[in-house]
Amino acid sequence: MKELLEQMHSWISQYMKSFYSEDEEVQQGILIKEKHTGYVTSNCIELAKYLNLSKHDSELAEIIGLFHDVGRFRQYSLYKTFNDADSEDHADLGLKVIDELDFFKRLSAEDNEIVHFAIKNHNKKLVEETDDERKILFAKIIRDADKLDIYRVLEPFLAQKNADKMPKFIKGKERADISPDFVENFVAGNQADYRKIRTNGDRKIVRLMWIYDINFAWTMRKIVERGYINKIIDALPIDNNVQKGIDRLLKYVKNKCNDAE
Ligand SMILES: [Fe+2]
Structure with missing residues (x-):
């Protein structure tokens, strides 16, 4: 999975840069999301380490961190807002972006389902019910990793x-x-x-x-x-x-x- 992960890293960093703008307000928004993506990915890796996950699972957590907010960029370019209520749910939108990418098809069906479940549920009020404990675990990881970094982003204002x-x-x-x-x-x-x-x-x-x-x-x-x-x-x-x-x-x-x- 290491090679796939490297390709994912380079794809997403290119992808985020493709939304850079001359408009200062837009640029500021995109940079906030780019930085957030980096921190959330590191939080996922650290949490996986703390939880003693296998190498495979910690790479899966890393992928989820990397792509959890991929929908933010298309959301901003389509609607000029990061407000889900005024546009569409950015997690659901992110899944549409992911489904257009070939390299997710290289994950096993089970891993792909976990990635989809965790990303879809990263921002919902409650995690969907499921008997699949692995799906729940990865949803919990991304929800914590994300909240921890949102506190960083919002702290100066709150x-x-x-x-x-x-x-x-x-x-x-x-x-x-x-x-x-x-x-x-x-x-x-x-x-x-x-x-x-x-x-x-x-x-x-x-x-x-x-x-x-x-x-x-x-x-x-x-x-x-x-x-x-x-x-x-x-x-x-x-x-x-x-x-x-x-x-x-x-x-x-x-x-x-x-x-x-
Ligand atoms: Fe998000």
């Missing part, structure tokens, strides 16, 4: 107290407070519905609630080490209820970091 410091590509929701239904879900530990986001406080809550969806202690420890959680919490408008949500979250984080896999 750590801002002032809503007006948010960049344009984070849609213009200007209020800094948290909507009552978001506070309620945060206190109860329920996932918030990001389609209902009304303020920048809501946006911070949605990202904090991702913590409950982290699968591996490895990922949680990285998130803690890098200070992402504390930086977002420090930028929240805090009252008694929000504090209850924070206490619940921090307790959960502490337990998860001590998980033995």
Whole structure:
């Protein structure tokens, strides 16, 4: 698989560069996704190592990392947005790109199914149900690898107290407070519905609630080490209820970091 993996690396780096643009805003968006692809791929490799996966499986995780967001580039060129709700689901679009490529046909049918399943489910609210434990494992790996890097990308913005410091590509929701239904879900530990986001406080809550969806202690420890959680919490408008949500979250984080896999 090594040779195939090398071909995949060189194909995707060429592919991403083919979307480079003179338009500064477009170029910035493409570069963010290119960098993200690199970091997510490394996260997949590190997670595979932590999980003691075989050489074959860690290469499979690497392929999934490399191609998980391949749909982003076609999405941007077709719709000029990275917003799935305003265009189409970028994971599903990515599978269409992948199915046009000959080298995926060189993977075994089983491996190909795993790659498809993991990429399709990398960004969904819940992973599709299946009895296939390998599919679930690789979906968990890419979901963690992706979230860890999205915290890196969003941290400078989520750590801002002032809503007006948010960049344009984070849609213009200007209020800094948290909507009552978001506070309620945060206190109860329920996932918030990001389609209902009304303020920048809501946006911070949605990202904090991702913590409950982290699968591996490895990922949680990285998130803690890098200070992402504390930086977002420090930028929240805090009252008694929000504090209850924070206490619940921090307790959960502490337990998860001590998980033995
Ligand atoms: Fe993605």
